Amino acid sequence: MREFSAPLSITIPTTGNLTDDVVANARDAGDAAVFSRRTVDGWIDVTAAQFHDEVRAVAKGLVAAGIEVGDRVALLSKTRYEWTLFDYAIWFAGAVTVPIYETSSAEQIGWILQDSGARAVVAEGPDHLARVREAREAGDLTELQHVWSIEDNAVDVLGRLGSDIVDDLLEQRRTAATPLDLATLIYTSGTTGKSKGCMLTHGNFMFELGVAVDELGDLFDTEGASTLLFLPLAHVFARIIQVGCVKSRARMGHSADIKNLVADLGEFEPTFILAVPRVFEKVFNTASQRATADGRGKVFDRAADVAIAWSRALDGKRVPVRLRAQHALFDRLVYGRLRQALGGSCAYAISGGAPLGERLGHFYRGVGLTVLEGYGLTETTAALTANLPDATKIGTVGRPLPGTAVRVADDGELLFRGGQVFAGYWGNESATSEALDRDSWFHTGDVGEVDDEGFVRITGRKKEILVTAGGKNVAPAVLEDRLRAHALVDQCLVVGDGQPFIGALVTIDRESYAAWATEHDKPRHVADAVDDTDLVAAVQTGVDEANRAVSKAEAIRKFTILPGEWTEEGGQLTPSLKLKRNVVVREARREIEALYLG
Template identity: 55%
Template sequence: MREFSVPPVVTIADTTTLTDAVWDNARIAPQNVSFLRRADATADAWSPVTAAEFHAEVVAVARGLIAAGVQPGDRVALMSKTRYEWTLIDYAVWAAGAVTVPIYETSSAEQVSWILADSGAVALFVETTAHALLVSGLRADLADLREVWQIDAGGLATLTAAGEPVDAEAVEERRRAARAADVATIIYTSGTTGRPKGCSLTHRNLLAEVLNAVVAFDHLFKGESRTLLFLPLAHAFARLIQIAVVTTRATLAHSPDTRTLLPDLAAVKPTFLLSVPRVFEKVYTGAKTKAEAGGKGAIFARAEATAIAYSEALDSGGPGLLLRARHALFDRLVYGKLRAAMGGRCTDAVSGGAPLGARLAHFFRGVGVLVMEGYGLTETSPAVAANIPSAIRIGSVGRPLPGVTIRIADDGEILVQGDIVFGGYWNNPDASREVLDEGWFRTGDLGELDDDGYLTITGRKKEIIVTAGGKNVAPAVLEDRLRAHPLISQSVLVGDRQPFIAALITIDEEAWPGWLAANGRDADSTVAALAGDPALRAEIQKAVDAANKAVSSAEAIKVFRILGRDFTEATGELTPSLKVKRNVVHKTYADDIAAIYTK
């Protein structure tokens, strides 16, 4: 199939904006708990924030922005970890008629300078003293930047106090003047290559996404629904969930540090989560490693196989009596503990940002947590397609969401049309023309649509490897399968214009101690020291052999190289959303790649 379209369920009126939900919630359900907010920076206690309280805080901060001279359409940047104040500032900026420009709190000085200068931001919220010091060194080159407020230094209280002379009616006037076609946010893509581009998304873009998506995912936003948001809110995927929760009067809690994720999950007890595949991989690997370290590796292996078989059976007539009995046994021994680690109430999760892999999806569904994989880009607000409980096909990224049309071009590229498609890149008409063609957005991804409209991602156009023999190889298939091995953290295929395909492999730091103990190696041994260890190489070879079964001989990995350390955002190989920057990997490990082909 070359094209599949799903009609919209909701259309956006010209006068509708993102702040409407905040005002409606305060009027219709003022005592509804909209947020759970940390009582302080270190406490485990969480305080409820009602819809009425949130509305009042949004108005107060918006009054402060107006007092500071922020005009409709002005860009206000926000550099912070995921926290309650992030969401508060976001809605206050919109209430003042301005545009939010998110900046990852891990961004370098060069990235911060570029985003502030390119967007022409007139004001900036930073979280920490370190952020404030970084920006202070850039101010001389930022002629538009007039104000900087530091959240951790009482910046919001200062701003609120400054706004007290401003009549609340001024906020109402700004809101009423805003239109759906106005730009709401400029999100700079973290970029796996090149300088970030600012994606201009309107209120209509985001509302068309959210209001249609919540219909498809209505089971997530009913009754006592709540979620714990731990992905960076500078990422469009997290922003989508933030807006969806506010719009549907569910409850949102923020977790700024994944190191506290387990206690946060235990405290908040979310009913659903969203994440990137790497987090699900970590949960799986951590559970497997813990079981093996406790001498229960064989039990976990049987439980894993049972979970996958149970999930697969759900797609083919249902599990038989014996499989159901085994599943019930392992539910008591293993699965219940995994669900408890996720808070005990979580039955659904949404995964995006990168391929999840069918094995991991089946594992979690068998455990009792349905992980629904989706697909999208910042330029599409972001979700384009998703699996939902009533229409799920594991291994695919689902069907188009309501209001979205997907077309497969002659060269296999995925094209997207609908109100979710952005209007272009900020200050970059040339780049906009490259990806927009008569209402169609060229994603740069390659995919296939089956007869039922389910989309499968097969690779990226720019990542296709062409071997010396002329064979086109999409790395994603093999890389996803390699990452499914608990000992492997990251994998990057190489081999462009070379005689064969090879792989760079990094080892999972959490799984490493368990492997050392199981193989009688010194507990202090590093990956770099044992990269040539026969037992380690044999273990990785098993993963490579299993992955190679998915492709032809010409596409198969012939050689692999174990790298001495894992990829990280700090060392530059990963984006803040944990995607691999291939150009950085190729540059950093150029000698390793060269050594593969010069033996």
């Protein structure tokens, strides 16, 4: 059993809670711009003092409405400034935040409200209110007493409601929570079964951010540090960056509309961003397709190869003179445009949620954006491991953060222990005992390796290991991650459990296909081209590239292109764009069977 641990490098507070950062910011740097809000007149700054005053006003309203210490208050909204405002106001009132993805169905909303026993819910607009109303009509939500809407001026309404609450009472509420007390219930997105509420304490966040901000000083603590959040704040990944920015006073903005993201990035000019691997894949594929459409496809491909080669050479500490010259040329012709698409000032990106892949990691570092890949789960308050600016090994998820230990069990499962590991699942002792053993090791369900330097590599999910009829164990994630890197591939599912060989189902990226179809004079709609020999041949190149990562017995032998898409709205993807394998397998049963006919 292999084990690696990193000693704790800082002192973690044993008193206080997450609201202390807001108070300290207002006291010590009241005029500092800690947020920028997008308005009809453009971006406007919000100072630390202004944010503190707004949080206190909303918190007083919650107290006046009858929200008690420890009560759960749900947040159902897109990523926006008010999300962060309400999150801290809930904590100031001594209550617990229960985030709900804004794309959740009425049934999902009803389950979370019922299971958490939420006393109130803050919804964004009419559509969200309608789903909350449907959930109330369909379920037993006797604990739910208040529903407020951000678009119906919930901030002002609560501000007026709490005008009679005295400062001393609010301060008692604010300071009631200790590091041991619950800060939030984050419900897992549920790739299998009903979602479970992960109990994360103030101490979990204080440990995670105390260590992460210290280790990632190049991101958070540099002068002018800023980030634009566009991932859902209901996801622990975005949430931890929010809390980290407040802690370090890095300026933060919010962008909920992906259609305007490029424009928002250009105006905001963040110094670092965070995203899931699918975002980095889409940026690369879109750039490649546009270059091809403009007749510069070969130039882009060569530039990508040079960027990757240059990044790989950095690991050897010596870049050949000719490669340096080529890199400098493409920096002017290609790389600068890609950096400009991210605002022009972005030097770092944080990636999590799924493996990024070595090729993309080297590509982005080669164009001037170092992607720091990390690993963690909702149950671990986000990161357990991370690549750092001065300690990066592309293709891995980095070393354990200080104060964190990793162990590889006999069956290959990764186990972790540290101050960021959750307190358990809300009202579910059996699930808690399965995840946390007697020695406080958290069983991740992921399979991986730890090298001699402590760098962790994720190789698959324990429950998703396929065993072919010949007895070969195959981790589908390795193949899926590489196949999705192909410009025409949107999603893929590797299958073959109990079958004579490995197969795959593939869906096509609509945006990339449109450009490809025009160039190759093909039907406008994917559904009309799934059997087209040129499209099949194009996808085959992606399959061939994926197969290079595995042995012949693990390689994809056959694949089928599907006419439809797998989406979050369709129920096949989680809000963090992970594939719900059990859902897809059930829905595509006939297509999977057809792969093995004859």
